[in-house]
Amino acid sequence: MDWKLLGILAATGIIIDAQRRKARPYHPPVGTIRILREYGGTRRRGDSDDRFHSAIDFELPIGTNVYAAADGIVLSITIPTGTYRSRGARKGYGRFIDVQHDDGLITRYAHMNDFSVGVGERVGRGQVIGHSGETGHVSRRPRLHFEVREPNGTTHDPRKFIRW
Numbered sequence: 001m002d003w004k005l006l007g008i009l010a011a012t013g014i015i016i017d018a019q020r021r022k023a024r025p026y027h028p029p030v031g032t033i034r035i036l037r038e039y040g041g042t043r044r045r046g047d048s049d050d051r052f053h054s055a056i057d058f059e060l061p062i063g064t065n066v067y068a069a070a071d072g073i074v075l076s077i078t079i080p081t082g083t084y085r086s087r088g089a090r091k092g093y094g095r096f097i098d099v100q101h102d103d104g105l106i107t108r109y110a111h112m113n114d115f116s117v118g119v120g121e122r123v124g125r126g127q128v129i130g131h132s133g134e135t136g137h138v139s140r141r142p143r144l145h146f147e148v149r150e151p152n153g154t155t156h157d158p159r160k161f162i163r164w
C-alpha cells in the first residue's frame with residue numbers, strides 16, 4: 001500500500017475501524033434478541049421519545065442474565081440514590097455498569113436490576129455481569145440499554161460490533 005494513502009486513511013480513522021472489525025466480534029449482551037429501540041433516531045413500538053438514541057435497547061423480563069460483550073475490566077458501577085421506584089431513580093440510565101475492553105472501547109449496560117461483578121474485576125466475553133431491570137427512564141417496558149462508547153463519550157452503533 002502507498003504510504004501517503006495509508007497516512008490519510010489513518011488520519012481519517014479508517015485504519016482504526018478496519019483493525020477493530022478484525023478484532024473478535026462482541027458477544028450479544030442478552031440471550032434472546034428482541035429489539036425495542038435501535039441506535040440513532042429510529043422510533044420503535046413502546047417508545048414516545050424521538051431524541052437521538054445512543055444504544056440498542058433489548059426487551060426482556062426483569063432478572064434476565066446480562067453478558068459481557070468482550071473480555072475487559074469493570075470500570076464502574078453506578079447506582080443512583082433513592083428507592084427502586086422513587087422519582088429520582090426513574091431518570092436516565094438507572095443502575096448501570098461500564099466495562100472497558102482491551103481495544104479501549106467501553107460497553108455500558110443500563111436499567112440494570114443488580115450486578116454479579118465488582119469494580120476493577122476482570123470479566124470474560126459472555127460472562128454474566130448482572131441482571132436486567134427497569135431502573136432509570138424505561139418508558140414502561142423493562143429493557144437493557146446497551147451502548148458502545150469511546151472513552152471520550154462518543155457512541156457507536158452496537159450493530160457494527162455484535163455477532164448475533
Ligand SMILES: [Zn+2]
Binds near residue numbers: 037144
Ligand atoms: Zn435506551
